[in-house]
Amino acid sequence: MRIAPITFIVSASILAMSAVAPSANAQDTATVTAIESELSNKQNELDKYSAILEKHLAEETRLQTQLELLRDRSTELDKEKNQALDAMNELYRRLIDDPSIDIGVAQSRYQQAVADHKQNKEDIAMQIAAIASQRKDIEQVRVTKHTLVNTLENLKDQLGTARVERLRNEFTREGTLEVEHTINCKRTETLAACEQRGQQMGLQKATKRFIDQIFANLTENRVVEPKRNMAGAQVQVVSSHVVDSGFSGQGNYSVNLSVTMRGDVNSSRLCNLLSLDNRYCSEYGTPLAVSYQSSYPATYSDSQLTFSDPVADTVEVATVKAQPIVETPLVKKSQSADKTVELTLRSNVYDDEVFINGVSYGATKTVVNVPPGFYDIEIRKIGYEPFKTRLNLRAAQTVNAKLVKKREPVTAVVTEQPTKSSNAIEVAVSNHDNELSIIPAGTFEMGDLTGNGLPNERPVVEKVLSHSYAMQSTEVSVAAFRQFVQSTGYKTLAEKGKGCAYYKNGAPVWELEYSWQNPGYTQSDNFPVVCVSYEDAKAYANWLSGEKGQQFRLPNEVEWEYAARAGTTSEYPWGNEIGRNLANCGWCGSEWSNKSPAPVAQFSPNGYGLYDTVGNVWEWTQKRASQSDVTVRGGAWNFAPSLARVSTRLALAPDFRANYIGFRLVRER
Structure with a gap:
């Protein structure tokens, strides 16, 4: 008996666990x-x-x-x-x-x-x-x-x-199953039709059992199983042959099939299955905005599977990717799952995020194929008003969104004219060097609000700031620090022969030649100044106070965290996931990550108008009189994203300096 060539891909749904499959990839x-x-x-x-x-x-x-x-x-x-x-x-x-x-x-x-x-x-x-x-x-x-x-x-x-890669490999492994299936022939169908239906249902049984085995033998089955219907898991029949088949005298047809199958999975959903940040799955693309329907129908139509030549006993498979079945209240159930139209989404900004029916599709340009119907489209970017529209999609369509910068009602930017002394030296400085953001008075919860922090971030304590204050919107730049040095002749601790630390092979290493002018990477005037100790930062603050006629100093930890949170309770100003290219930290997806600091103000500001409170360089804070150590905050370009959280604290000696530590100042009332 011969089965004609077929392609057979089945979407996974919530199923009972079945027989044991081969063990997970040992490597x-x-x-x-x-x-x-x-x-x-x-x-x-x-x-x-x-x-x-x-x-x-x-x-x-x-x-x-x-x-x-x-x-x-x-x-x-x-x-x-x-x-x-x-x-x-x-x-x-x-x-x-x-x-x-x-x-x-x-x-x-x-x-x-x-x-x-x-x-x-x-x-x-x-x-x-x-x-x-x-x-x-x-x-x-x-x-x-x-x-x-x-x-x-x-x-x-x-x-x-490694967990994502292991799960992907476990989902996509190949194996062979042998199944036996018996059906009752209907009085109205021919023996050939009954035989064909029996083989179809045998294949269905094999694919169901195979996908059950895949889930049952996942190393992290307990984590993944509750989210099984979100996996987008599939089975592809590679080959199949009939081991034995025949009709009984009672009109029953029995078939014994040996089926070789290969698993497949929507790789962009693996992070959700493992409850991981989506950045671990970024190389696999954006998660699909569809939910996979539980579908193991009792029979398949001739358009799905065709069996013809009754002589052959093997199946050769031509691979065709099946369209997932979309379930959305905005699309009529009668529409065919394989009838789709192309939707293209563009915008006038970079690093935005596209949402279709509330599900993220990544950044523009985005091209998706979806069934005709109604769709709610939203494109967002921090610092911009979101673009929203609703489409009745019937044919291929392109949406060109124009995002407009958001006005910051809580941020007042004070641009101060520098006070020039007779011996002041004119230098080119960043447009942001003289900008201050007004931080309003208020109350907030300080510390590890999510339970993901370090021990020194606990316990969470309520803090009250009775008065507003002004904070520099960016970290102090190389140009601004040079103006101080040229005006005073000041020499930093690193320049006095002590050198500056840099990160090598997982540890700080001292380099005697490194200083704020030569930090070990190419920098320009609008880079944050680094290789400065706590005392160097205080010296700059004292000089600036004299130049401006107002009191500048390092922020204390309460002031720094309150300003960095900007009214939020999440790990980062935009949420609890670091995302990609939203800040400059190690493995954060920016062009500077693990290479050097970025020029100041390259990313969107937080709600109080402060730039780079996440990553770029750690920032010195003012120590209490009783402290022997000093705390740095905010993370850095070569430190893990989880250390760029708003509540992370690292304690260092006041004379420590590194090419990943800088500072910003507050101005007292």
Whole structure:
């Protein structure tokens, strides 16, 4: 018996789990396991260094307490020395009139007081040296910790990519099943028709069982199974042959088929199945805006499967990609699933996002083939008014959207004219260097609001800012810092022979030749200034205050996070996913990612008019008087996206400097 050539692709729906299929790709699993093992090792290492840091900090506190006691004792010993000297001098005066007076006791007292005072001074010097050594150890541990934090986040990124690739390979593997199926022939159909129907239903049974096996044997079945109807999983019949078949005397037809099949999946949906950020699936395209219908019909029409020559016993498959079945309340059910029209969407901006019936299709230019019907179209970009329209799509159509920049009612930009002193040097500066954004007074929740943060982001605390303040809309640029240096002759710590750190092989490495003028990459005047320490940033703020006649300083952490959040409660100003090309951080999809900072203001501002609060360079914040360390905020061009969250904090020594750390200032009222 021969079965004519066919193409057979079936959309997956929610099904019961079936027989065991071959095991998952061992290499993919080994890769995921290796990354998970390395993650565990690095996490243990981070925990160890966190414990070491706590001990060092406790020891520094103990040494500092002892130093204060020694200084207090120094005052007492100085007083005792002076009293002993006065007493001995008094006896010397009396000795002139009465040589028999014994001055030995007074002399011994003074000698002891001098010795005690001298010893206490030596103890103070030793204590100061011990504290300096302790702080040096603390600095090293902190640098190691922020290195480990970045390494951990990078490993998490690698793990996400490896999990997606493993799932894709598990969905698309090939296998062979043998199935047996028996049907009752209808009185109204010929034996040939009954035979054809039996073989059709046998193939249907095989494909259903195969896709059940695929899901049952996914390594992360427990994660994926609840979202099974969203997978867009498919089965392609590669080849099939009839092992045995025949009719019984009761008019039943039995067929035993051996079917070789290959799985397929809508790869752009893998991230959703694994609850991962969509950027891990960006190479696979944009998720389809369709839901896959549960469809295993009882029979197939002749237009779907055709069996003709009853002699042959093999199937050769010509691959034809099937159109998915679209379910939307705006499309009539009577429309054929394979009748589609082309819709092209364009806009006047880059890095926008297209939504069709509320589902993201990525950025323009977008071309999709969809069934005729009504569609709600929306095109968005941060900083622009969204474009919205509703189409009754009957034929191929192109939509050219024009997005208009959004007015920022909460942001007031103050452009200040620089105060020129007689020796001021004119330099070309960025258009944004003199811009300030007014940050309104308000209340907000500070810290890890989503549960994805680091331990030092907890607990969440409500903070109140009673007064508005002004903050520079961009990070301080190279041009602006050069004006300060040329006006004052200031030399940064890096330029005094100490050098500047850069990131190499997962750790900061010192380069003596690096400075704000030579950070290790090509920069221009509108790049953020880097390789500046906390004290360098404060020196710039003091100079600018004198130039402007107003008080400028580094923002404290509360001011920085409040301004960076701009009224939001999400991880980033635009939501809880980093997206692609929305900021400059490691693996964020920008042209500068993992290469260098971007020129300031290359991405859309947040709701308060601030640029680059996500990524580009870490920014120094003002430390409290009781702090020995300083916190940097905002992430950087070579750090993982998860460290560019608005609540992320890294503690560093005030004299640390790197080609990924800069700053911006606030102006006090």
